[in-house]
Amino acid sequence: MTTTPQTLTFISPDETADFAARIGSSLDAGDVLLLSGAIGSGKTHFARSLIQSLMPEPEDVPSPTFTLVQTYDTPAGEIWHCDLYRLNALEEVDELGLVDAFDTAICLVEWPEKLGALAPAAALKLAFETDPDTEETRHVSLSWTDPKWVEKLESAG
Numbered sequence: 566m567t568t569t570p571q572t573l574t575f576i577s578p579d580e581t582a583d584f585a586a587r588i589g590s591s592l593d594a595g596d597v598l599l600l601s602g603a604i605g606s607g608k609t610h611f612a613r614s615l616i617q618s619l620m621p622e623p624e625d626v627p628s629p630t631f632t633l634v635q636t637y638d639t640p641a642g643e644i645w646h647c648d649l650y651r652l653n654a655l656e657e658v659d660e661l662g663l664v665d666a667f668d669t670a671i672c673l674v675e676w677p678e679k680l681g682a683l684a685p686a687a688a689l690k691l692a693f694e695t696d697p698d699t700e701e702t703r704h705v706s707l708s709w710t711d712p713k714w715v716e717k718l719e720s721a722g
């Protein structure tokens with residue numbers, strides 16, 4: 566199956582948050598988003614916005630920089646927000662319960678390169694890039710192989 570690439574541009578943190586909320590509304594248990602990109606490119610901002618959009622009551626969404634994983638119960642199901650930057654060994658991925666969560670929860674994973682071969686093939690990949698000329702602009706390239714994403718992204722507009 567071929568990967569279909571698509572690049573979107575968001576000119577402010579609010580535009581990124583709106584897109585995160587639109588994708589969020591189409592997610593189900595077993596959907597995994599792999600968020601790659603340099604430090605400060607907007608991965609946590611995107612994940613936080615998505616999680617908050619699915620919360621009935623406003624709640625703090627701290628960056629999982631040190632905890633590696635934060636979980637949230639929402640009406641859409643359980644959400645796992647992971648930051649694997651500080652992951653030391655691949656075994657930790659299983660120890661954290663992340664391999665099971667890929668099937669049972671909505672998972673948002675920062676620094677997914679750390680997953681190596683454990684990265685789920687059916688995930689949606691989002692690659693964040695800053696813009697050399699504009700401080701608040703981000704370019705996000707989307708790619709996937711699982712055809713389920715076509716419909717989910719269409720409904721995200």
Ligand SMILES: Nc1ncnc2c1ncn2[C@@H]1O[C@H](COP(=O)(O)OP(=O)(O)OP(=O)(O)O)[C@@H](O)[C@H]1O
Pocket residue numbers: 575576577578579580581602603604605606607608609610611648675700701702703
């Ligand atoms: N269009 C935009 N979309 C997302 N974030 C933006 C945008 N414009 C500016 N920003 C700012 O860029 C910063 C992104 O920080 P964030 O913590 O989300 O990065 P990160 O990719 O998670 O980094 P790390 O690898 O350290 O976890 C935030 O301060 C956010 O407000």
Ligand SMILES: [Mg+2]
Pocket residue numbers: 608609610628648675
């Ligand atoms: Mg982050």
